[in-house]
Amino acid sequence: MLEELWRWSGPFLQGSLVILLVFLVSLVLTVIWGLIGASAKLSNNRVARGAANAYTVIFRGTPEFLVLLLLYFGSAITLTALAKLLWPETRFVDLSPFWAGSIAISLIVGAAATETFRGAFLGVDQGQVEAGRALGLRRFQVFMLIRLPQMWRLALPSFGNHLNSLVKDTALISVIGLQEIMFTADMAASTNSMPFAMYFTVALIYLAFTTVVTAVIRRLERRANHFMLAAR
Amino acid sequence: MSFDIPLMALSFPRLLEGLRMTLSLLAVSLVFGLLIALATSFARNTRWLSWPAEAYVYFFRGTPLLVQLFMIYFGLPQSEFIRTSPLWPLLREPFWCMCLALSLNNGAYVAEIIRGGLLGVGKGLKEACWALGLSRFHRLRFVTAPIVLRLCLPAYGNEIVSLLKSTALASTVTLLDVTGIARTIVAETFSPYEIFISAALIYLVLTFLVQTIVAHFEIRLNRHAQR
Numbered sequence: 001m002l003e004e005l006w007r008w009s010g011p012f013l014q015g016s017l018v019i020l021l022v023f024l025v026s027l028v029l030t031v032i033w034g035l036i037g038a039s040a041k042l043s044n045n046r047v048a049r050g051a052a053n054a055y056t057v058i059f060r061g062t063p064e065f066l067v068l069l070l071l072y073f074g075s076a077i078t079l080t081a082l083a084k085l086l087w088p089e090t091r092f093v094d095l096s097p098f099w100a101g102s103i104a105i106s107l108i109v110g111a112a113a114t115e116t117f118r119g120a121f122l123g124v125d126q127g128q129v130e131a132g133r134a135l136g137l138r139r140f141q142v143f144m145l146i147r148l149p150q151m152w153r154l155a156l157p158s159f160g161n162h163l164n165s166l167v168k169d170t171a172l173i174s175v176i177g178l179q180e181i182m183f184t185a186d187m188a189a190s191t192n193s194m195p196f197a198m199y200f201t202v203a204l205i206y207l208a209f210t211t212v213v214t215a216v217i218r219r220l221e222r223r224a225n226h227f228m229l230a231a232r
Numbered sequence: 233m234s235f236d237i238p239l240m241a242l243s244f245p246r247l248l249e250g251l252r253m254t255l256s257l258l259a260v261s262l263v264f265g266l267l268i269a270l271a272t273s274f275a276r277n278t279r280w281l282s283w284p285a286e287a288y289v290y291f292f293r294g295t296p297l298l299v300q301l302f303m304i305y306f307g308l309p310q311s312e313f314i315r316t317s318p319l320w321p322l323l324r325e326p327f328w329c330m331c332l333a334l335s336l337n338n339g340a341y342v343a344e345i346i347r348g349g350l351l352g353v354g355k356g357l358k359e360a361c362w363a364l365g366l367s368r369f370h371r372l373r374f375v376t377a378p379i380v381l382r383l384c385l386p387a388y389g390n391e392i393v394s395l396l397k398s399t400a401l402a403s404t405v406t407l408l409d410v411t412g413i414a415r416t417i418v419a420e421t422f423s424p425y426e427i428f429i430s431a432a433l434i435y436l437v438l439t440f441l442v443q444t445i446v447a448h449f450e451i452r453l454n455r456h457a458q459r
Contacts, residue, residue, distance in 0.1 A: 062435045
């Protein structure tokens with residue numbers, strides 16, 4: 001069995017890098033969706049609030065798998081139609097599984113992050129914002145220098161859980177054909193008839209991944225609360 | 233590109249046929265998941281069984297459900313021991329493999345929720361029970377359990393919703409739940425928007441129902457706090 005694992009170690013390593021890449025891309029996207037969603041939910045604009053509410057209700061109430069399928073197959077149709085408008089001779093255009101998958105899982109986890117960020121922004125004392133404005137900071141400066149540094153401390157614990165969901169959701173993308181570790185295990189299992197060992201390897205890789213993410217978040221939390229240790 | 237409303241209306245009854253599979257998976261896994269979670273919580277507080285229980289929770293919370301499902305569905309038949317065991321007629325069926333994966337996954341998450349709830353029971357209450365001379369069973373029945381139930385219910389409600397969403401993976405092991413039927417229809421018509429959005433609507437309604445029912449129970453359990 002170890003021989004077989006050794007034989008497939010190259011593809012497993014490559015697949016792990018693909019997962020890492022998907023994770024990093026969707027992490028950035030998740031933060032973007034979350035910040036936009038939270039700002040929209042807290043804005044005075046009714047349309048923005050309505051749109052953000054619809055976003056969280058829809059993406060938190062439908063299965064991740066369904067969103068992934070909808071985005072992957074839907075984007076193929078939309079992009080092909082668009083491309084045909086511009087260049088009539090095109091036959092077929094689609095989003096690669098990598099991008100369709102990254103966008104889909106980031107939209108799902110982004111909906112959860114929206115709620116977390118919203119709560120965290122509400123946790124920042126309004127007086128701080130007013131003080132910043134009184135000191136002559138611009139809105140953007142208030143956001144970057146006052147609201148963001150204080151809200152991430154509050155958001156971190158829940159955000160850590162979201163990151164773990166993000167890691168685990170990357171496994172779904174193998175279903176639409178991304179060549180990551182699940183895909184490698186499928187291939188390996190079909191040739192060496194050791195499915196359990198192969199999928200267990202995948203599980204261990206994911207376990208290592210989530211363990212590292214959890215440890216990093218714990219460190220960040222300690223760092224974010226550093227000033228409180230000093231005050232004691 | 234156009235949005236085909238008649239096709240949506242036409243395929244809706246077919247999608248609803250998958251509801252039976254989705255709800256069966258949900259119901260079976262809820263029951264077994266809760267039993268596993270209770271057993272795990274009990275094991276965590278014993279001396280010798282606590283580390284296997286911790287390992288179980290750690291493993292099933294740290295790995296994707298799809299991997300767990302494939303380990304069970306494709307992996308277990310690899311072993312001669314499983315194929316000769318009395319459970320083989322069940323484990324041969326994709327339905328029971330899916331239920332097993334969902335229950336084990338759900339059990340680990342719920343065990344963690346119960347742990348949080350148990351931590352929320354004040355130490356003073358335990359001492360008060362001692363002072364009143366309650367037996368261990370009575371303490372569990374009349375003091376600990378009601379408080380833990382109240383503390384855990386909101387998080388448990390979220391877990392039910394996430395279990396419901398997880399049932400969508402059933403189509404990866406050939407089961408025809410709502411998502412499975414949606415995939416079949418999309419393969420026939422290639423209209424992903426109409427069909428997948430119809431399926432999403434069904435899940436949204438189910439999510440809403442679960443949340444409403446859980447909210448109802450939350451209000452009921454917190455009657456004492458209302459005036």
